[in-house]
Amino acid sequence: MNQNIRRYILLLPLMLALLSCEQFRSVSGTEEMVPLSATIKVNLNLGTAPLPDQLQVKLVNFAERYELTTTMTPNQPVTVENIIPGIYTITVSAEKSEDGFTYNYNGNVVNVGIVDNQETITVDVGAAKAGALLFKEVYYSGSRTPTGGTYFRDQFYEIYNNSDLEQNIRGLAIALINPQTATANLPVWPGEDADQYVYALHIWQVPDTTDFPLQPGESIIIAQMADDHTKANLNPTAPVNLLSAEFETLVKTTSLIQDNPAINMKMAFWPKPTNQWLTSVFGGAFVLFIPTEPIDPNSPTEVVSPVGTSTKNYRISIESVVDALENVGNTNQMELKRMPAVLDAGAATVNGTYVAKSVARKVKETRPDGRVILQDTNNSTDDFEVMDNPQIRRYDAQAPSWNTWK
Amino acid sequence: MNSVYKQFIKGLLLMAVALQLMSYATAQEQRTLSSPLSIELRKARATWFESNNGAGIGLDSLQSYGSLEAGYQMTDGEFKRVQQGKKEHQLSVETEGGQQLGNAYAWGRFSYHNETLRDTRFNTAMLDPYRRVPYYPVDPNLSDWKKQHYNLQMKVSSKPLCERYLLGIQAEYKAETGAKQMDPRSELFRYSIHVKPGIAAIMGSHRVGLSLEYENMIQETRGHSNSDDQVNQNVFVMRGLGNHYTAVIGGLQSLGSFIYDANKVGAGLQYGWQQQALRFFAEGGYSFRVEEAVRDITKPRKEGTIRQQELYGHAALLHEGVNLNRLDFSYRSSRTDGIEFVQVLDNSYEVQQWVDLYSSVRSTYRRDTYRLSYDFFRNAGQEYSWKAGLHALYTVTDDNYIMPASHLKIRDLYLGADAKLNFPSRGHSRWVLGADLVRKANQKGDYLYGGADPGSIVITDFMNPEVNYLKQDYYKVGGSISYFATLSSRKSGAYLKLTADYYKPTEGDDVRVITRLGMGLTF
Numbered sequence: 001m002n003q004n005i006r007r008y009i010l011l012l013p014l015m016l017a018l019l020s021c022e023q024f025r026s027v028s029g030t031e032e033m034v035p036l037s038a039t040i041k042v043n044l045n046l047g048t049a050p051l052p053d054q055l056q057v058k059l060v061n062f063a064e065r066y067e068l069t070t071t072m073t074p075n076q077p078v079t080v081e082n083i084i085p086g087i088y089t090i091t092v093s094a095e096k097s098e099d100g101f102t103y104n105y106n107g108n109v110v111n112v113g114i115v116d117n118q119e120t121i122t123v124d125v126g127a128a129k130a131g132a133l134l135f136k137e138v139y140y141s142g143s144r145t146p147t148g149g150t151y152f153r154d155q156f157y158e159i160y161n162n163s164d165l166e167q168n169i170r171g172l173a174i175a176l177i178n179p180q181t182a183t184a185n186l187p188v189w190p191g192e193d194a195d196q197y198v199y200a201l202h203i204w205q206v207p208d209t210t211d212f213p214l215q216p217g218e219s220i221i222i223a224q225m226a227d228d229h230t231k232a233n234l235n236p237t238a239p240v241n242l243l244s245a246e247f248e249t250l251v252k253t254t255s256l257i258q259d260n261p262a263i264n265m266k267m268a269f270w271p272k273p274t275n276q277w278l279t280s281v282f283g284g285a286f287v288l289f290i291p292t293e294p295i296d297p298n299s300p301t302e303v304v305s306p307v308g309t310s311t312k313n314y315r316i317s318i319e320s321v322v323d324a325l326e327n328v329g330n331t332n333q334m335e336l337k338r339m340p341a342v343l344d345a346g347a348a349t350v351n352g353t354y355v356a357k358s359v360a361r362k363v364k365e366t367r368p369d370g371r372v373i374l375q376d377t378n379n380s381t382d383d384f385e386v387m388d389n390p391q392i393r394r395y396d397a398q399a400p401s402w403n404t405w406k
Numbered sequence: 407m408n409s410v411y412k413q414f415i416k417g418l419l420l421m422a423v424a425l426q427l428m429s430y431a432t433a434q435e436q437r438t439l440s441s442p443l444s445i446e447l448r449k450a451r452a453t454w455f456e457s458n459n460g461a462g463i464g465l466d467s468l469q470s471y472g473s474l475e476a477g478y479q480m481t482d483g484e485f486k487r488v489q490q491g492k493k494e495h496q497l498s499v500e501t502e503g504g505q506q507l508g509n510a511y512a513w514g515r516f517s518y519h520n521e522t523l524r525d526t527r528f529n530t531a532m533l534d535p536y537r538r539v540p541y542y543p544v545d546p547n548l549s550d551w552k553k554q555h556y557n558l559q560m561k562v563s564s565k566p567l568c569e570r571y572l573l574g575i576q577a578e579y580k581a582e583t584g585a586k587q588m589d590p591r592s593e594l595f596r597y598s599i600h601v602k603p604g605i606a607a608i609m610g611s612h613r614v615g616l617s618l619e620y621e622n623m624i625q626e627t628r629g630h631s632n633s634d635d636q637v638n639q640n641v642f643v644m645r646g647l648g649n650h651y652t653a654v655i656g657g658l659q660s661l662g663s664f665i666y667d668a669n670k671v672g673a674g675l676q677y678g679w680q681q682q683a684l685r686f687f688a689e690g691g692y693s694f695r696v697e698e699a700v701r702d703i704t705k706p707r708k709e710g711t712i713r714q715q716e717l718y719g720h721a722a723l724l725h726e727g728v729n730l731n732r733l734d735f736s737y738r739s740s741r742t743d744g745i746e747f748v749q750v751l752d753n754s755y756e757v758q759q760w761v762d763l764y765s766s767v768r769s770t771y772r773r774d775t776y777r778l779s780y781d782f783f784r785n786a787g788q789e790y791s792w793k794a795g796l797h798a799l800y801t802v803t804d805d806n807y808i809m810p811a812s813h814l815k816i817r818d819l820y821l822g823a824d825a826k827l828n829f830p831s832r833g834h835s836r837w838v839l840g841a842d843l844v845r846k847a848n849q850k851g852d853y854l855y856g857g858a859d860p861g862s863i864v865i866t867d868f869m870n871p872e873v874n875y876l877k878q879d880y881y882k883v884g885g886s887i888s889y890f891a892t893l894s895s896r897k898s899g900a901y902l903k904l905t906a907d908y909y910k911p912t913e914g915d916d917v918r919v920i921t922r923l924g925m926g927l928t929f
Contacts, residue, residue: 020622020669023696027713030745033766033808063651065858066810084809085764086748115748115764150636181659184751185758282659329659332651353638353657 036083039120042092042107044074049103049127052094059114060346060381061086062334077120085115087335091345092123093377103127106378108345110337126342131376132167133288135325136160136219136397139358139390141350142281145235150354152278153256154229154238156245156390159288159323160219160361160397162374171208172322173268173295174222175200177285178306178313182328182336182347187306189315197315198287198324198340199304203269203295204249204277212246212402217371219397221245224277226262239356239390244399244406249277261405268295271312281353283327285339289320318342325380327359334381346381358390370396440471440928441890441899443789443828443838450732450783453687453722455513455561458674459604459617461574463504464511464563465678472503475926483918485880485909488872489535491523491551509565516558523551528868530641530655531592531627531664533584540646540744540769541699541710543653543661545639546863549588556581566608576602589632590639590655592663598623606676615676619693620669626703627663630655642862645710646744646769647805647812648855648869650862662702664709670695672716683726690719707760711745713767730786736777744769767808774802794825803876810856816876817849824884834899835891844882851877879912890928898929 040057051074059068064084072078072092090112094105107125114121136159142152157174161167178187178199189199204222206212214220226248229238233256242248248262253275267273279286295314296302303312324343328334330351337347350357361383364375372395375383393399399406438444448469449455454462481494500517528544529535533553535542563574578600585593604617632639638656645651653661674691693716699709720736748764779797783790803816824842831837853873855865888903902925909918 020620020671020696023667023669023698024671024694027696027711027745027765030713030743030765030767032743032770033768035809065651085766087750087763111750113748113750113763148636183659184753186753188753282657329657330652330654332653333659351652352640 033085034117035081036085036114036117036119037079037081038083038114039077039079039118040072040090040092041077041120041122042072042074043122043124045124046105046127049105050096050098052096052103052105052127055092055094055105055125058091058093059083060089060091060334062089062331063087065331083114086113087111088114089335089337089341089345090121090123091379092125093379095377104131104377106345108341108379110341110345111335131323132161132163132165133169133172133214134160134162134323134361134374134376135286135288136374137358137360137387137390137392137394138286138325138327138348139240140279140281140283140327141352141357142354143235143238143356144354146237150281151229151235151238152281152354153225153227153234153276154240154242154390155224155279156240156242156392157222157286158219158392158397159222160374161214161216162376164216166216167214169206169212169214169220170210171206171290172212173203173205173289173291175203175269175287175289175314175316176279177201177287177338178311179338180280180284181282182326182333182338184336186338187309187311190304190307195340196318198318198321198343199306199313199315200269200287201311201313202277203314203316204265205268205291205295206247207263207266208294212400214400215398217398218400219393220247220400220403221262221392222265223248223260223262224279225250225257226260227258237356240392242392244403245392246400246403251276269297269314271297282329283347283349285324285326285344287316287324287339287343288322289316290322292317292320323376324378325359325384327380329353343378345377345379346383348380348384348386350386356390358387359384360387360391360394363395372396438469439788439834439892439897439899440473441789441836441892442473442888442901442903442926442928443836443890445471445473445928447730447783447786447788447790450730450781451724451726451786453678453685453724454606454615454676457615457617457676457687457689457720458576458602458619458672458691459574459606459615459676459689460561460576460602461563461572461604461606461617462613462615462676462678463513463561463574464509464565464572465606465608465613466511468504468506468511468513470504470506472501472929473926474501475499475924477922477924479920479922481918481920483909483916485875485878485911485914485916485918487536487875488868489526489529491526493524495522496520511563513561514559517555518557519553519555521551521553521555523553525549526551528864530586530590531594531630533582533594533596533625538714538742538771538773539666539697539699539712540644540771542664543641543643543655544650544864544868545590545641545655546867547588547590547639549586551584551586553582553584563606570608572606572608574604574606576600576604589634589637590630590641591633592630593628594625595628596623596625596666598668600670611680613676613678613680615674615678617674617676617691619672619674621695622670623666623668623697625664625666627665629663630661632656642864643709644864645746646771647807647814647857648865649769649807649810649812649857650859650864662707665700665703665706666697667700668695668697670714674718685724685726686722687724688719688721690717692717705759707749708747708762710747710768711765712742713745714740714742716740726786728785730781730783730790732781732783734777734779734781736775738773738775740771740773742771742773743767744771769807770805772802772804776800789828792825792827795823797822807856810858811854812856813852813854814873815850815852816873817851819847819849821845821847822882826886831889833891835889838886838888838890840884840886840888840905842882842884844884846878846880846882848877848879878914881910881912883908883910898927900927901925
């Protein structure tokens with residue numbers, strides 16, 4: 001025993017010296033940071049859309065909270081100086097109105113490491129007519145009760161017709177994307193074409209048995225529970241009364257939950273239902289889509305699991321997505337995006353939980369008749385702002401005529 | 407590794423205890439009196455004692471002595487750094503002893519401090535937020551801290567080999583623990599071991615020495631927690647000069663705990679010269695230290711690394727006749743680079759680890775100190791009748807964050823004087839009265855934060871008040887009174903000591919008062 005101790009004590013300095021050598025070697029030669037420059041090129045895939053006159057280029061390093069912006073013409077690469085080496089989201093965007101249509105041009109690369117000087121980065125830019133149905137306001141954070149407890153049944157999702165045409169939301173589906181919260185540990189999905197899909201943990205659907213027309217400037221509210229949440233038996237300090245919501249995700253598991261006037265949505269996919277459709281108060285990632293085929297929760301092709309797990313997820317083709325919104329827990333998690341950049345190049349956050357705040361889309365313009373057109377650049381960081389008081393039908397959005405209980 | 411450490415520490419502890427007992431036993435056989443003043447004077451005469459070369463302690467003629475002291479210290483007042491407590495209480499026990507072993511010499515010291523800090527702010531997970539590591543989390547909540555520090559030191563010098571060479575070693579082991587008392591909470595442990603082998607050679611009236619050093623330090627946080635798990639707590643992870651990112655403790659995305667691991671190597675040269683009443687000593691050295699800060703030990707992500715180089719020098723000139731005159735000049739310069747990393751998660755299912763993409767020096771920290779002092783001991787025999795001292799200290803702080811550009815530049819001049827009077831009393835007892843005065847004059851104070859969030863509470867409530875404190879001029883007035891009485895053997899004694907220090911800035915009404923009551927034995 002004593003010999004062993006002596007041997008260890010003799011070996012100790014050697015072990016420590018080796019460890020310190022490794023540590024010293026890891027920092028030897030590390031030099032002072034020098035700002036980098038990078039060249040941004042675009043690869044335009046515009047289809048029938050006109051060529052934009054000028055493109056906005058934005059480089060955001062979320063970890064450093066550092067942002068660089070510049071402009072470029074479509075055919076001329078631009079060199080950006082003063083880049084702090086790091087992980088960037090690069091967004092190229094433009095907007096152009098022609099022939100009565102508004103076209104959005106968007107392209108981005110997410111989590112690209114810029115660590116060498118004079119790198120050239122190519123961004124694929126596509127074009128689309130401005131979306132018709134949009135997430136207008138989402139209240140996911142929950143609120144505090146008068147005694148300081150937590151309350152989350154007042155979550156809601158407002159969908160707005162931002163176009164000049166009537167939209168029918170029959171069969172419209174809202175899905176919560178896996179993973180529930182922003183994380184660096186993203187699931188790995190099987191298949192060669194895995195990146196052509198997003199993967200839903202839960203899907204709720206507007207009944208597809210009847211039409212639900214939505215006029216320009218009208219919105220629908222999807223409530224977790226379409227009740228007056230300020231009632232004494234719920235949460236008198238809740239910020240919203242959702243009795244006028246058009247739809248609710250009813251899961252009647254406690255006496256607190258009642259079947260309200262709102263139309264019950266269809267639980268289209270939810271392999272492991274819980275007591276209520278509670279999405280993460282840290283901020284979930286959501287897509288709106290209109291399924292081209294009926295959602296089959298047992299489909300052998302559409303229900304998939306991440307590599308190494310047995311969690312059931314429903315895959316949704318990116319092409320079928322109408323709008324997307326990614327929320328994260330705080331600004332530092334912007335780089336932990338789980339939504340494909342083609343759907344949402346950024347993320348929104350209320351920067352806390354149970355803070356009774358919502359994220360709402362910014363107003364781009366107000367028409368002479370008072371109808372607002374909301375900003376839609378497919379980048380939630382830019383398109384959304386934090387609202388201290390969640391509010392349904394903000395900016396005088398109207399309820400649809402078929403909502404007779406509003 | 408831990409068991410090896412424990413065995414080594416157990417050995418050190420036993421050696422320290424043995425030294426105390428031996429010095430006590432031997433002191434009984436010797437005629438010299440050990441008192442606080444005699445011990446102070448022996449150390450004032452010593453030149454190698456404070457050096458990095460343990461071999462030289464055998465050249466200092468410290469003789470055998472021992473002391474044991476228990477003390478209680480109270481600190482109160484608003485004139486303080488932000489991370490200090492408004493009130494602080496400290497209970498301490500310290501014991502120290504030196505033992506002549508034939509021609510060899512051994513010295514040991516053990517101390518224990520138990521601290522309670524009231525109403526600290528902006529320190530979530532550092533036992534010592536001032537140890538110049540820029541990477542750590544802070545929160546704005548008022549909180550108490552409880553800490554315990556154990557410190558074990560030893561120095562051993564061999565007898566002269568071949569009548570010329572002395573071999574020696576110094577070692578120090580520190581174990582500290584602490585816990586933050588309000589949400590967000592953390593429980594911390596820090597261990598460090600510092601070993602300095604050395605050799606000294608006697609060449610007539612000249613002495614030369616060579617010492618090496620190695621240090622290893624680990625600080626670990628055993629997880630953060632909230633007592634109220636319904637409320638997550640916002641924290642800010644500092645990266646230097648106010649630059650920070652935000653995080654949360656609590657919930658699914660809670661900030662992981664930080665682990666710090668440091669290694670240091672160094673070397674020093676010493677030179678001594680002695681001619682009758684005149685003695686000269688000089689030491690110079692260099693050390694290189696690297697400390698890594700890592701978050702989440704199970705999936706380590708680098709928060710930052712510091713690379714620190716230190717250059718130091720010290721010269722002392724002593725003249726001793728009836729009186730002892732001592733002139734000291736010391737210089738210490740450190741250059742620290744704060745290295746930050748760009749990391750990406752290798753998300754492969756089987757791997758899942760953070761991988762370095764890039765690293766660079768993002769911040770630099772310069773500290774220079776120059777100190778000149780003169781001490782005069784009247785009638786320096788076993789004790790002294792009175793002493794007086796003067797000192798000047800000049801410090802330079804020049805910290806820079808490279809991009810976004812931020813800086814902190816502070817230059818301070820401290821001028822001080824102190825005196826102590828020894829009043830023999832009845833029998834072999836004596837009263838010792840002391841006083842000291844220090845004037846701090848700030849020569850330069852400039853802070854610029856160029857980061858992303860100048861309106862953050864980290865800047866408005868932490869960095870700005872901290873810099874305001876550092877820029878302040880102040881006076882410090884200190885006083886002490888102690889009573890020492892020999893015990894029956896007249897070789898050992900007991901004492902009671904009361905000290906008080908009063909800090910008053912030249913502007914503002916805040917003050918800081920530190921009082922300490924100590925009682926002890928010398929033998």
